[in-house]
Amino acid sequence: MPLRRLTTRLLLAVSVPLFLVTAMLLPVLHVHMETRINGLHTEARAVLKAGQEALTRDVNESLNSVLALAEMPALRHYLATHNTPTLIEQRYSLSEVTQLSHFLDTIISHHPRYTKLVLIDNQGNEVLRAPQSVAPGAQVTGRRHQEMDYFTEANKLLPRDLYLSSLGQDLHYELVDGDTIPVVNVSTPVFDAAGRRQGVVLLSLNWSYLTGALHQAMRLTHEGSALLVNAQGQWLLNNTTLPLGAAHFGVALATLAPAHWQAMAQRHQGFAVIDHQLLYFQTEDIRTQRYRSLAGNIYSDHVYYPWKLGVLLPKPTWRSLIDEETTVLWFLLLIYAVAVAFGVLWAISSQRQRTLRRAAQRHAIEVSDLYEHAPCGYHSLDESGRVVKMNRTELAWLGYSADEVIHRMAYRELITPDTRPAFDKAFRDVLEHKSGSAECSLLTRHGEQRHVMIQASAYHRNGRFVHSRATVFDLTERKQLEEKLREQAMTDPLTGVYNRRYLQTQAAAEIARSRRQHYAIALITIDIDHFKHINDEYGHDAGDDVLQAFTNTVIQLLRQEDLLCRVGGEEFAILLPNTPLAQAVQVAERIRQTVQTAPFKVHEARSERTLWLTASLGVTSVMAAESTLKAALKRADIGLYRAKEQGRNRVVVNDV
Numbered sequence: 001m002p003l004r005r006l007t008t009r010l011l012l013a014v015s016v017p018l019f020l021v022t023a024m025l026l027p028v029l030h031v032h033m034e035t036r037i038n039g040l041h042t043e044a045r046a047v048l049k050a051g052q053e054a055l056t057r058d059v060n061e062s063l064n065s066v067l068a069l070a071e072m073p074a075l076r077h078y079l080a081t082h083n084t085p086t087l088i089e090q091r092y093s094l095s096e097v098t099q100l101s102h103f104l105d106t107i108i109s110h111h112p113r114y115t116k117l118v119l120i121d122n123q124g125n126e127v128l129r130a131p132q133s134v135a136p137g138a139q140v141t142g143r144r145h146q147e148m149d150y151f152t153e154a155n156k157l158l159p160r161d162l163y164l165s166s167l168g169q170d171l172h173y174e175l176v177d178g179d180t181i182p183v184v185n186v187s188t189p190v191f192d193a194a195g196r197r198q199g200v201v202l203l204s205l206n207w208s209y210l211t212g213a214l215h216q217a218m219r220l221t222h223e224g225s226a227l228l229v230n231a232q233g234q235w236l237l238n239n240t241t242l243p244l245g246a247a248h249f250g251v252a253l254a255t256l257a258p259a260h261w262q263a264m265a266q267r268h269q270g271f272a273v274i275d276h277q278l279l280y281f282q283t284e285d286i287r288t289q290r291y292r293s294l295a296g297n298i299y300s301d302h303v304y305y306p307w308k309l310g311v312l313l314p315k316p317t318w319r320s321l322i323d324e325e326t327t328v329l330w331f332l333l334l335i336y337a338v339a340v341a342f343g344v345l346w347a348i349s350s351q352r353q354r355t356l357r358r359a360a361q362r363h364a365i366e367v368s369d370l371y372e373h374a375p376c377g378y379h380s381l382d383e384s385g386r387v388v389k390m391n392r393t394e395l396a397w398l399g400y401s402a403d404e405v406i407h408r409m410a411y412r413e414l415i416t417p418d419t420r421p422a423f424d425k426a427f428r429d430v431l432e433h434k435s436g437s438a439e440c441s442l443l444t445r446h447g448e449q450r451h452v453m454i455q456a457s458a459y460h461r462n463g464r465f466v467h468s469r470a471t472v473f474d475l476t477e478r479k480q481l482e483e484k485l486r487e488q489a490m491t492d493p494l495t496g497v498y499n500r501r502y503l504q505t506q507a508a509a510e511i512a513r514s515r516r517q518h519y520a521i522a523l524i525t526i527d528i529d530h531f532k533h534i535n536d537e538y539g540h541d542a543g544d545d546v547l548q549a550f551t552n553t554v555i556q557l558l559r560q561e562d563l564l565c566r567v568g569g570e571e572f573a574i575l576l577p578n579t580p581l582a583q584a585v586q587v588a589e590r591i592r593q594t595v596q597t598a599p600f601k602v603h604e605a606r607s608e609r610t611l612w613l614t615a616s617l618g619v620t621s622v623m624a625a626e627s628t629l630k631a632a633l634k635r636a637d638i639g640l641y642r643a644k645e646q647g648r649n650r651v652v653v654n655d656v
């Protein structure tokens, strides 16, 4: 049972702290998570902005380059000579062509952003290309560009207008240094100084290079990805984007990642959370960015020419949060460990406290039982002597209930008036000297007295008297025993009447009283005649029987206040208070006559025998001047001897 309780407590001790700590930490972690998510939004916006600006800047610079080339006098002139063949030999030497070609080669080769530059005359014929090594794209056959959109569309434009070939839909690829790369063709018409149309300049942009620069500008880590699609949702990056799987230039995002495309297609900009990833996107239309270039109008083969740039960042999860901040994890584990440790300590200590409490309760019950049922009384009194505590033993002695005594009675009221002074002194001693004792008599509810010894001490707390603690010993039995012993010492064991010692002590009191009350005291001594003969004839036991029977006979002849004592073997004395001598003589005579006529039965071996006795008596008065019985006894004895001498069975008065 205790093991089960300990197990339950341990479970509570572990689960409650865990629950509390979790309940406390959850809001904190939630706020932390919110902060991280807000930070992620800010980061996504910043990354998106950086990417968008980089891409726009690069494209705009490219557009400006095309416009600048179209306005180069040498290039204009070169195209003009082509449109007027007769002028070729006149105006352009081979070295000049070579020089122009080298110049353009230098420009293109120093700008990895471009793949090629092509000069096309009004008929769609390619008149110059830089660098020479770049092969035509898949859809460019030969060196004739009459059918190509970048020629046909640009050839219709006004000066400083630009035409961008499509991204994605009609893809253009070129073989550059052995790699097939997507390109974006930018073309613009070339006019001579007279405003005559002389051809078209085509600049092909290396889209792989531009998007590579985009990644760098966005500074994406391996966890983030860039998304770039055109208005139709075609993938415009030539790389592999891990979260979305393998992607290549021109693939439809709707196929690759339907949810992402759905989110991006509905709005121009915004964000969405897809599969624990945060997608931020923004639509950009380079044609509306012309204020950043020198272009007039920018055209393309579609009504709209936007691209949608997006950034995909993993949304933080609890797991990622913890992985990132291992210190926090350890801190959390530490808090949990501390909470659990405290809980376990609490469980063990509370179990121990419970055991100790139970032991203390048992001990208290035992102590209380000992206190309540001790063979002696216990009580405590306050400073005024009022009972504040009393055990059942003492309550039983007194015959009161606890409710009647405790906080209701002063202990003094329970003590007989004659012994109160002793109690008062002892209580004062306790108050002043910390201990005291007194022999008192308790007055019970039923009016009886109980002689007790009280031993008390004071209980102090912080130097102040709180209450007394008293032990009460019942002396009644001891008193009774003492009385019994005293009586035994004063009583003749054979006959049960008092002995000589008692006679002498009691006589002194009687003499004193007679003196106070002025009455006479008489004394009679009695001796059985020839008692030795009874012993000798019938045995000692028969003699004892005779002594007992004799005593009973005499007692019946006396008053209650007369005192019969056995003062010798077969010799008795009777003290007669308030008795004049004459009356005493009458008593003595009555005794003599009764003894003479009374049959005394003695037991022999198997029979009973009746004996007849006589007794001799001496009578005297106790004189007023005598304080002891000594002289009176002597006088009575003299009277007795005289009676013996005169033949026994007679009363002789000796009152001189």
Ligand SMILES: Nc1nc2c(ncn2[C@@H]2O[C@H](COP(=O)(O)OP(=O)(O)OP(=O)(O)O)[C@@H](O)[C@H]2O)c(=O)[nH]1
Residues within 6 Å of the ligand: 494, 527, 528, 529, 530, 531, 532, 533, 535, 539, 540, 541, 542, 543, 544, 547, 568, 569, 570, 644, 648
């Ligand atoms: N059975 C018995 N005999 C006792 C007791 N005390 C004394 N006696 C006897 O009493 C007798 C007293 O004898 P004595 O003093 O000679 O006197 P007596 O025989 O009575 O003769 P007188 O007094 O002269 O009449 C003795 O034999 C004692 O032994 C007693 O307690 N029991």
